[in-house]
Amino acid sequence: MQKMTAINTIFVEKGKGEQITSRFAKAKAVHTFEGFIRMEVLLSEEHEERDEVKVCTTWEDRKFFDDWLHSRENVSAHNSKASSEPSPILGNEVTTFAVKVQHLPAETVDLK
Numbered sequence: 420m421q422k423m424t425a426i427n428t429i430f431v432e433k434g435k436g437e438q439i440t441s442r443f444a445k446a447k448a449v450h451t452f453e454g455f456i457r458m459e460v461l462l463s464e465e466h467e468e469r470d471e472v473k474v475c476t477t478w479e480d481r482k483f484f485d486d487w488l489h490s491r492e493n494v495s496a497h498n499s500k501a502s503s504e505p506s507p508i509l510g511n512e513v514t515t516f517a518v519k520v521q522h523l524p525a526e527t528v529d530l531k
Contacts, residue, residue: 420480422518429472435507436470448492454483
């Protein structure tokens with residue numbers, strides 16, 4: 420097995436990044452999928468012309484990410500955003516990475 424991270428970079432109208440990140444505040448179906456390790460949602464407001472939201476998910480193996488990507492739950496989650504208001508999302512780009520090195524906090528050792 421090869422741990423991997425998928426990063427979905429969502430390009431958003433300037434000033435609307437918080438609106439998009441708030442959609443991820445409550446855990447949804449992805450958290451229940453086999454092989455799911457964690458999700459982080461990052462916001463950058465540094466660009467003059469747009470905000471960027473990065474949705475980073477880490478998986479035990481690429482197979483688990485692919486299962487999620489092609490699942491009914493994923494398709495449903497991304498199609499249920501129908502609204503009478505225009506979407507502030509300008510586009511997105513998904514990039515995947517193999518996790519080669521990971522450092523976690525050191526465990527505290529009680530020397531008594």
